[in-house]
Amino acid sequence: MSNPKTILCRCEDVTLEEFREAFSEGFSELESLKRYTGTGTGFCQGKGCMSEAAAELAVLRNIPPEKVRLTTIRPPAEPLTFGQLASLDVPEFQPAREEER
Amino acid sequence: MSSDKVTFDFKGKSISCRPGTSVAVALWEEGVRVLSHSPKYGRPRGISCARGQCTSCLMRVDGVPNIRTCETEVRDGMTVERQDTGAFYGAGMQKILATADNLFPVGFYYKWFTRPTALNRVFLDMIRPLTGVGRIPEPGTELKADGLSNSLVTDLGDFSKVIVGGGPAGLAAAVESSGPVLVLDEHHECGGQRGTALREATTALGNRLERFPVLANSGRRLDGLIKDFSARPEHTFLGGVRAVAGYPPNGLLLRRENDLATMNFRELVWAAGAMDTLGLFPGNDTPGLIGPRALYRLLLRDGLDVAGRQVLILGNGIDSWLSAVLLAERGARISLVITESGYHTEISAAIDAKWQLTTGFKLASIRPHGEGQLAATLVSRESSPSGPLHSHLQLEADLAIICGQGKPTFDIPFQLGIDMSLQQDRGGFIPTGAGESSVFSGRLPDGATVAVVGEAIGETVMEPIVPPGKQKNGHPEGSAQ
Numbered sequence: 001m002s003n004p005k006t007i008l009c010r011c012e013d014v015t016l017e018e019f020r021e022a023f024s025e026g027f028s029e030l031e032s033l034k035r036y037t038g039t040g041t042g043f044c045q046g047k048g049c050m051s052e053a054a055a056e057l058a059v060l061r062n063i064p065p066e067k068v069r070l071t072t073i074r075p076p077a078e079p080l081t082f083g084q085l086a087s088l089d090v091p092e093f094q095p096a097r098e099e100e101r
Numbered sequence: 102m103s104s105d106k107v108t109f110d111f112k113g114k115s116i117s118c119r120p121g122t123s124v125a126v127a128l129w130e131e132g133v134r135v136l137s138h139s140p141k142y143g144r145p146r147g148i149s150c151a152r153g154q155c156t157s158c159l160m161r162v163d164g165v166p167n168i169r170t171c172e173t174e175v176r177d178g179m180t181v182e183r184q185d186t187g188a189f190y191g192a193g194m195q196k197i198l199a200t201a202d203n204l205f206p207v208g209f210y211y212k213w214f215t216r217p218t219a220l221n222r223v224f225l226d227m228i229r230p231l232t233g234v235g236r237i238p239e240p241g242t243e244l245k246a247d248g249l250s251n252s253l254v255t256d257l258g259d260f261s262k263v264i265v266g267g268g269p270a271g272l273a274a275a276v277e278s279s280g281p282v283l284v285l286d287e288h289h290e291c292g293g294q295r296g297t298a299l300r301e302a303t304t305a306l307g308n309r310l311e312r313f314p315v316l317a318n319s320g321r322r323l324d325g326l327i328k329d330f331s332a333r334p335e336h337t338f339l340g341g342v343r344a345v346a347g348y349p350p351n352g353l354l355l356r357r358e359n360d361l362a363t364m365n366f367r368e369l370v371w372a373a374g375a376m377d378t379l380g381l382f383p384g385n386d387t388p389g390l391i392g393p394r395a396l397y398r399l400l401l402r403d404g405l406d407v408a409g410r411q412v413l414i415l416g417n418g419i420d421s422w423l424s425a426v427l428l429a430e431r432g433a434r435i436s437l438v439i440t441e442s443g444y445h446t447e448i449s450a451a452i453d454a455k456w457q458l459t460t461g462f463k464l465a466s467i468r469p470h471g472e473g474q475l476a477a478t479l480v481s482r483e484s485s486p487s488g489p490l491h492s493h494l495q496l497e498a499d500l501a502i503i504c505g506q507g508k509p510t511f512d513i514p515f516q517l518g519i520d521m522s523l524q525q526d527r528g529g530f531i532p533t534g535a536g537e538s539s540v541f542s543g544r545l546p547d548g549a550t551v552a553v554v555g556e557a558i559g560e561t562v563m564e565p566i567v568p569p570g571k572q573k574n575g576h577p578e579g580s581a582q
């Protein structure tokens with residue numbers, strides 16, 4: 001019953017042990033660890049785990065935490081439904097960009 | 102009040118609750134603490150962030166999967182189901198898995214039988230049905246289009262300066278601003294994640310408030326800021342709005358319930374605060390384990406009934422005391438474990454609440470216990486070799502609140518092109534080059550500016566509440582770990 005798992009990424013169910021194992025297999029950047037283990041690719045898009053994962057990686061690599069490179073976090077930052085997106089007036093972004101040129 | 106009840110269906114059982122609360126809270130009060138199971142290991146999950154930002158409360162509502170039940174209001178006649186689809190979720194299966202866990206190496210599911218391809222196909226066919234969350238609606242289920250009212254676009258107006266976050270940091274930025282600004286917040290009132298909680302606690306404490314200088318000062322500062330802000334009619338506050346994406350060079354995607362809208366800014370002040378940090382320890386996903394920000398929303402937005410419930414508060418600083426005051430007001434039984442010792446007698450004398458205070462312990466692990474409860478194992482901070490008898494402590498509770506430093510929200514500024522780096526003393530990722538400064542100002546490629554302020558840049562409100570005369574041995578920061 002008592003299952004002593006420490007969960008690093010709740011959405012994708014990645015344990016701290018799995019993350020460390022992936023590091024020992026040679027994945028040494030947050031980006032590749034994300035792709036290999038799934039850390040930060042779930043519903044919350046890394047809101048809940050990215051700083052924890054980065055801190056753990058800093059320890060594993062024995063480097064200062066600020067030296068850990070963050071992964072790309074693409075918009076949107078939370079899941080949206082097609083219904084919600086369908087209500088959007090898409091071209092709104094374009095004129096602003098052209099205006100600047 | 103008792104006449105107007107809302108009734109909905111959960112697993113064929115009809116559940117009655119007060120209107121206006123969320124599905125997740127209605128279920129919690131009914132004793133349903135497990136809302137979902139995790140996708141891979143089938144671990145039980147309960148209410149966690151209470152703001153629609155995590156996976157834990159996703160359920161199937163009226164046949165539609167992946168509904169955030171912590172943000173979904175109860176409606177008469179709605180059908181709520183867990184969306185466990187895999188074979189893992191049988192009652193006995195969990196026990197078998199827990200014992201068989203050691204037989205499976207880490208990541209076996211993507212390392213075993215990768216070759217030959219035919220064997221891999223068989224293997225995947227075998228293990229895939231065991232996992233996963235949700236299933237797509239059956240063919241023929243009618244799904245309605247979500248956001249077609251489009252009122253958010255018109256409400257946004259044509260502001261060029263926008264402040265995301267209506268807490269102390271956002272309001273301070275608005276008050277200092279010369280031109281008209283739009284202040285957005287996911288809450289419907291300004292004051293921030295702690296605002297309503299702070300107001301209630303300062304009222305509840307009455308003349309005992311001055312014994313809690315941090316609460317008193319924070320309350321006074323917030324009241325002053327709200328007053329100054331409302332004295333500026335050119336500014337607009339828009340509640341219930343969340344920034345959901347940043348598109349370079351200067352685009353924001355905003356959401357209010359199902360309505361989306363875009364806006365282009367010239368100046369953005371990111372004051373979106375921080376998120377609860379629960380920390381890494383065994384059992385850190387146990388249902389019932391939440392952070393203080395989630396607690397404030399559950400108590401004040403959803404009216405979570407905690408009367409007679411056992412609540413464990415871990416940590417130090419403003420959030421632990423604020424949580425304690427709010428919970429005591431509502432008749433919860435509180436065990437308060439503060440991570441430092443030395444001043445608990447003054448604190449307990451200042452509040453009439455009957456809570457059990459423990460000092461000098463830190464959290465080791467948490468596990469599910471009994472029917473929807475949890476059990477926390479604490480170990481002595483000074484694990485002295487001579488005192489093994491006193492080095493462990495086990496506490497059982499319905500809820501455990503971990504009050505540590507929050508992690509700054511950083512994703513939207515990062516998407517806009519502000520480089521971020523991890524600063525652990527600030528709780529997480531903050532703009533690179535912010536140094537010790539409490540304000541970061543950056544310029545985007547097209548000339549628009551982004552400033553990051555407040556808890557979003559790691560400004561801490563974690564000051565421990567040290568009574569007068571005890572300052573000399575007080576450590577500057579407390580943490581649950």
